[in-house]
Amino acid sequence: MMWERSFILPFKKILLFVGIVIVVVMVMDYLYVDDTTDFSRNMMHEFYGQEENIDRLYIGSSHVFCGIDPTILDGINGENNFNLASDGQPLIASYYLLKEADKRHDIEQVYLDMYYKCTTPGIGNLHDPDALQYSWGVLNQMKPSINKFSYMLNLSEPRYYYLSFLPFMRYRDELFHRDYITGIVQAKQTETWKNYEHYRIKKMEDQEYVMQNAVKGFLRNDAIPETGGFYEQTESGWPMLTENPITEESMEYLLKIIDYCEEHEIKLTWMNCPITDYQLIQSGSYDNYVEQMKVLSTEYGIAYYDFSLCKREYLDLSPNKFWLDKGHLNTAGAEVFTQFLGAFFQAEENGEDTYADCFYDSYAEKVSDLEEDIFGLDIMMSDEYEKYLPDIAPEIWEEYVIYKIRPVTNATADEVEIHVCKFPEERDKADYGRKDYTTEEELEIIRDGNDGYVILHTDEKGYLYIEAKLVDSDETKNWVEIELK
């Protein structure tokens, strides 16, 4: 009796206590954790279901799972290829995913995608609270193991462990939102979710698309950008790439990947999936990144290929029909790119010089070699009131909005025309680009180099139609209509 009280009872209490905690955590995870919109769930499910040995592994960001189709590569190199890529995958995730894959398969070759946004400040500050979310998708789906536990411990500062160990904690903003919970539960009760058939993607800007079955970590997506080309609206512009932009934390994991591959005799290749020229020009100086990668490649003896620097005679992905958005290839683009990629690596492995002259040395060289073109439109809110509203007192600046329109182009200012019109109602999109506006509807534009500035009063409502074209071109490829708010 005494023995039972001293030993059995505390044990029972602890067991009950832990049991309650586990049950509550499981219920909360089911109610709140939103993996219904996460590609990683399907990808990791398929990864764990792979019976055949994975020979070649492709790890990295969404550019990999959108741009590389392993089944095409299987046909080319006769081996089993697999994409273990995830949204905004930071190098810490790549490192632990590589270990996870190598634990289960005899990996021969790893292609590590070095997407610049995943290694530079932002996601590249791996342990920052804002960057953690890029790990959670794969972390949620990894099977319990020492590797996963180690990933959780190394992912963040200890004060944020609760977010890694208790996934529902990340969704505490939604704690009292019934619609959210209902949506999650409904999605999790569907057969498609239960059977890992597809995942739904949340509304992105003004498009909503469902991406179909992931096969070997490749995501089929047939969407193309709406007519009018690429454009983006931002409050303050985009962060520019500085010299040596790769963060220290990213470097730490890059070196760990190198060491791991060396120790386990895995051949490592660094690569960059193609990105549109619109995004690369937008990044300020993409060559800062290219330079650092080249230095690292020489220093550590790792092959590095940036397919955004490919000459068009080898790989032409310039038509918009190959793109889902400014950074991701769609199914058509992925097919073209994967065919090229397979052939490229086959030639490299066979020591052929078919592609010896395939790459430009720098991105600047590529841009200067391209025909004059407008690759997209950036629309920003400017705070240059003093310059453009010199006669207005500073206290009433807030009554005005200055739109800065920047055609992302390799043409000079003289070669680019910008037109801006204001309409009271939203027009039929079919009318855009037909120049069916009258000159009376056009607003005055202040030009400063390639940029155009339009000043409006905050009271003005309606829609702003913006287009840019090359002076000597009859065709207008870049336009957008935005609502004034």
Added chain:
Amino acid sequence: MAFTSFEFLVFFPVVALAYYIIPKKFRSLWLLFASYYFYMSWNIAYGCLLLGMTVVTYCCARGIAWGSGGKMSEERRIWLKRGGMVLAAALTFSGLFFFKYANFLAGNINAIFRRLHFNGQIPMTEWILPLGISFYTFQSFGYLMDVYRGKTEAEKNFFRYALFLSFFPTLVSGPIERSDNLLLQLKQPERTVFRADNLKRGLCLMLWGYYLKLVMADRMAIIVNSVYSRETDGIYVLIAVLLYGIQIYCDFAGYSYLAIGAARVMGFTLVENFRAPYLALSVSEFWRKWHMSLTGWFRDYLYIPLGGSRKGRIKKYRNIMIVFLVSGLWHGAGWKYIIWGGLNGFYQVIGELLKPLREKADAVLWRGKGKKIRGILCMAGTFLLVDFAWIFFRADSTGKALGICKKILTGAHLSALFDGTMFSFGINQAEFIFLMLTILVLLIVDVQHYRQKHILDLMQGWHWAVNTCLCAGLLMVVLIFGIYGVSYDVGTFIYFAF
């Protein structure tokens, strides 16, 4: 390193574990080291201030004790003791005065100078009020008074006395400990023996403290802060005022439970600080159940020395008013705190004056079951009176407090409750209902506490499985619904400001 910080969640288990692992003779020193580390984690200079206060009061107490026992005439002894006590009081309160009241005094004198068109201005200091100075100043003065009165012996062991003053659970926001409790326990080596009961009870108290602070107080703070920071209908101001009364209770009682629980884990029993104050039937009863360690301090070291209730009714009322005005000033150097203290004193004086009338009315109006209704009405009345005084406590200034009163009285429209504004103050309908449920839970626990039975004592008679479920459930409620981490703007404890 607040009790709700991540750092404390690491610090406390390490301190507690090491405390039981290291040899007994070093345990007090370990706690002293941990307490100074805890305090200096806010600001290293705080440690110097606390050490200075410790040295001064230790020496003063030893001096008073020496004065009491030396070979000298009775007259000389009394003179020496009193002189020593006055000097000790002056030295003890000088730090508090300098950091807390110097600017207030200078500001008021400058205002008078301006009125009189006098050009001179007293310069203001830019010192920040050190955390917890009001608490440990009062604790050290209480000890000096006890030595002076011969109630306790002057502590010879400097390190033990230093620990009494700096003990980390009580250091920043109390409870204000007494020499006959904590100091006495620090002398008892049997206290340092690990007992599972202490661990369990301590952790349960801490869990309840976290519930009050993180789940309730900080959730109410979202609404209160939102209403106080913007123009809105008077009905919402009224709701915020009512909620603030509960918020400050949960905030401070939560802190006290955390302190008492943390001390209990290490084998020490601290004085009780709250006993269901909002169930009190009168304002005087409220003050016997609210911040009991401070109320007790004022009773023993101010009210009774002033004569208490022994020198006639007028002096009793005067003494009550003095105590509450000083209490107001203790909370903060500002007229709004003095008005708050004055209002609470005033309530009690009026309560005393109307006592005969109330007794007669009770005899006529409330008989049999009617007494329960009377009790509920008294509780509600007490809550409203106390809550009204909190308006001055919470508002940024006296002028703003009066503005709030005006808004409630003239700008409240019941219809505004249904126009959708209700859930625009940071929490939605579901969260509001949850908040009401948490208040209900608090009420149930407090009713038991009011009946002299703490919920933890009551639980001892329940089946172990029920108790385990309750503890695990409470832990999960705190984890899930607590306001902490990246999703929230985490608030500090209200009483840290005093």
